[in-house]
Amino acid sequence: MSASPPRILIVAPNWIGDALMAQPLFARLREKQPTARIDALAPPWVVPLLERMPEIDEVISAPFAHGALALAARWRLGRSLRGRAYDQAIVLPNSWKSALVPLFAGIGLRSGYVGEARYGLLSLRYRAPRRTIARQSMVEHYAQLSEPPGRAPPMPLPEPRLRVAPAAAEASARAFGFASSPAKNAVLCPGAEYGPAKRWPAEHYGELAAALAAQGVRVFLLGSANDAEICDAVVRASGGAARSVAGRTSLGEAIALIAAADFVVSNDSGLMHVAAGLDRPQVALFGSSSPEHTPPRSRRARVVWLRLECSPCFARVCPLGHFRCMTELTPARVLDELARLGVLGSPPSP
Numbered sequence: 360m361s362a363s364p365p366r367i368l369i370v371a372p373n374w375i376g377d378a379l380m381a382q383p384l385f386a387r388l389r390e391k392q393p394t395a396r397i398d399a400l401a402p403p404w405v406v407p408l409l410e411r412m413p414e415i416d417e418v419i420s421a422p423f424a425h426g427a428l429a430l431a432a433r434w435r436l437g438r439s440l441r442g443r444a445y446d447q448a449i450v451l452p453n454s455w456k457s458a459l460v461p462l463f464a465g466i467g468l469r470s471g472y473v474g475e476a477r478y479g480l481l482s483l484r485y486r487a488p489r490r491t492i493a494r495q496s497m498v499e500h501y502a503q504l505s506e507p508p509g510r511a512p513p514m515p516l517p518e519p520r521l522r523v524a525p526a527a528a529e530a531s532a533r534a535f536g537f538a539s540s541p542a543k544n545a546v547l548c549p550g551a552e553y554g555p556a557k558r559w560p561a562e563h564y565g566e567l568a569a570a571l572a573a574q575g576v577r578v579f580l581l582g583s584a585n586d587a588e589i590c591d592a593v594v595r596a597s598g599g600a601a602r603s604v605a606g607r608t609s610l611g612e613a614i615a616l617i618a619a620a621d622f623v624v625s626n627d628s629g630l631m632h633v634a635a636g637l638d639r640p641q642v643a644l645f646g647s648s649s650p651e652h653t654p655p656r657s658r659r660a661r662v663v664w665l666r667l668e669c670s671p672c673f674a675r676v677c678p679l680g681h682f683r684c685m686t687e688l689t690p691a692r693v694l695d696e697l698a699r700l701g702v703l704g705s706p707p708s709p
């Protein structure tokens with residue numbers, strides 16, 4: 360009698376960017392165990408992303424508010440999963456509460472980083488390297504969980520890739536007013552949930568949008584409802600050259616619009632990782648964070664980072680007050696990078 364394929368439950372990260380940086384882990388698990396059943400448990404705002412990852416069989420929504428303990432609800436959800444008889448849970452968030460559902464679901468092998476002193480909650484524990492300014496890449500951090508503790512995963516790791524049906528991309532592009540070919544559509548993403556130290560100034564985005572519009576590019580500003588204010592500021596700074604759809608799309612529509620875009624310019628944010636996962640030509644702007652820690656994983660991505668002596672500080676707000684890492688990064692430099700990508704006219708000489 361043949362053994363049944365292993366059943367794995369992944370407790371997914373709570374952030375879109377982190378969920379994409381975990382995708383190489385999912386791909387490694389799939390490579391190692393092609394017949395495994397791999398399900399993911401995720402907060403509702405991450406579900407649409409995981410549904411577009413080919414390595415995941417089913418996504419289960421975990422309806423807990425950000426930061427809520429919700430002990431009784433976690434217990435009920437865990438009990439409801441018992442019948443699925445998972446062999447292993449891999450817990451990606453570091454919090455204590457994120458390890459509760461696998462425990463309540465009766466899953467014997469529960470692996471993850473020790474995080475918030477989760478000694479009793481995890482049965483296979485990993486230790487993260489000490490935090491230094493030169494932080495390990497997040498992709499490698501997650502991929503380590505595909506191997507026993509202490510054994511590095513084989514390199515290179517698979518690239519994250521999202522699956523979007525061309526018809527869905529075309530429908531969203533039509534619904535939100537993308538220009539039809541041969542005219543070009545740019546998506547700019549001026550938000551960054553983490554904090555203002557990751558956001559290129561609205562005036563710079565506005566200047567870039569105006570310069571692109573002058574070359575006949577239709578410019579769209581994309582983000583969540585939390586990004587609507589900065590996107591409105593960009594519209595004003597661009598003199599109306601850009602149009603904002605921030606807060607007016609579902610995550611699924613935002614992913615489809617990025618898939619339909621000719622190119623993307625963003626901060627180091629979740630949508631930057633979405634653009635990389637869709638393999639769109641992109642320019643990624645880094646200020647207080649490090650492209651060594653959270654790079655866009657795509658060969659069509661160009662990173663702009665001034666590498667100031669104070670950078671990366673990983674702060675949410677500039678601790679020095681001058682914010683030179685972003686203010687001194689000019690729109691002309693970004694236009695130059697776009698030209699090097701071949702999405703605007705002819706590339707400049709090296």
Ligand code: SF4
Binds near residue numbers: 647669671679680685
């Ligand atoms: S300290 Fe330096 S890297 Fe950090 S936000 Fe300020 S200018 Fe940027």
